Amino acid sequence: MSDPVSKDWNYHPDLPLADPSIFVWPPRAGFLARWFARNWLSLSERVMMVLLAAALWLWVYPDFSVAATWQWGWVLHVWLANLALVFICAGALHWYFFMRKGQGMRLKFDKRDMAKGNALWSFRNQVHDNMYWSLGSGVFFLTAFQVVTMWLMANGYALTITPMSNPIWFVLSLILLPIWSAFHFYWVHRLLHVPLLYTHVHSLHHRNVNVGPWSGFSMHPVEHLLYCSSLCIHWIVPSDPILVLFHVIYLGPGAAMTHTGYEDLLIKDKRRLALGTFYHQLHHRYYECNYGNQEMPWDRWFGTFHNGTPEGTAETRARKKQMYS
Template sequence: MSDTTGKQSREWNYHPDLPLQDSSLFKWPPSPGFLARWLARNWLTLSERVIMVIVAVAAYYLLYPSLETAKTFAVGWIVQTWAVNMGLMIAIAGGLHWYFYIHKGQGQTLKFDKRPQAKGNRLWNFSNQVHDNMFWSLGSGVAQLTAFQVVTMWLMANGYAPTITLASNPVWFILALILLPVWSAFHFYWAHRLLHVPLLYKRVHSLHHRNVNIGPWSGLSMHPVEHFIYLTSLCIHWIVASHPIHLIFHVIYQGPGAAMTHTGYEDLLIRDKRRLALGTFYHQLHHRYYECNYGNQEMPWDRWFGTFHDGSEDATTATRARKKKMHA
């Protein structure tokens, strides 16, 4: 039997059951059962995060320069780091775009928005949404991602940033992998709220928000100022002890990982079964209605600060009123 339950509506090709429920890690009172299921779903199956850790480990040993090499800034290893990041971005974002939008491997099944990616519209550079998104993602996006990584590697290599190994601290080594996406979600919410201040929104963040109908190349398609703000999440490695594998995982999570969360589809299907969670309707609602769901489902901030959109018509009305007031 097909595992593609969900509904269609006038606004959406597909949406999950509504209203969206509270799936934050920070529910009160705490639910050990919920936390155990979250841990199992994200870390004890072949999830998006586990796949990124596997890629990070392989890239650490096979593709990126060593810390010893990074002790001195040099063109060779910096270009190598940039080339690896460029390759990963093209492979992941390009692969997802090919599968979902060129090959149409899943058709419209589990696709949130009814529309195709935009063409022939002068809103976009090159009058093409995908080409515009690729320009910003592969240009400023990969360049700044590499810059943050290069600086962090240099700091680690020279002892200015604290480091650990699996042998020296196995508990923290594993725990840090689990907590990095939680840190990223915390950072993302507050950086995102800053970007929605009207002045920054108009001059910077609006470039990303042209993607009302998102696709894999939309995830890292941002104004250079937004790239800088978004990627400061990586500065955590400057003060909290980590290993280069943690840094690479974080780089993949912030960069190519954004393509996975912006596929425009909820899950990857294999033989009509959901095998890999990708985009979330929670964030899709943000791209449609703007002034809501600034964070992600694991963080409680949208619920605590009254900006949670649960997919209902009442939430849409409240969000539109808030947007009108903010941008008056």
């Protein structure tokens, strides 16, 4: 297969970027059916996350009932499980794409490798810096929101359901949680681009102009606090342990998947698993554009969409100059 290349990118999809959002008017029945089939009726990354969440609930994480009382044992158990989860997922992706070079440069957006020997990074190493923030602050805040959620559910302060007692709402919740996360991420992200917060907080994540699996969850503690607050939805909307764990996986390991720097995982020259998006890669390079993701059309509605073309780059640079003038 031949990959589109340019002077700016090792690879990019067809440009200008299409609009894959399900929030278009009037609704398109055929498009919605294909979107649902692609995301939920195939072995997609979301279905894999749900299966992983169910397996972890059965065999790894403590039963939510133990969270009725605060004890360091179960809290430590959750933290260790989250630490292992993030380490294995991000580590496996990094090993395959950047150490083993399992896919070479196929479908890799940026031409560069991970940075080394640069004082910009803690330990003068991009990967080690990213690991430090992901496994330290990232796992801490992911665990903090999870254990509070477990305590609320165990004590009846947060309403709970089960797949058997309310199967329709359970399935709807699985579909809606990524959409909620995209909504939450966009507005938190816009807040983090306020100059004061960007300079002192979000700039740490944006050191990753060229991203890798460890970059996705590498953030300042304040950003981790805001990002992981997406889990608060389970405090007010009836939920289930599998839904909570799916959400935890979506926020933690999911960030590693979307920041691999590659568009898809290739197996025998066929795209088998969607990973990073060029949409978000543009944000890491040009900053003041594409704050959300493609599922929610906020960037298109608010004029911050970069379609990947040179004209889109010129518009983004002009907007950035105006913002900081």
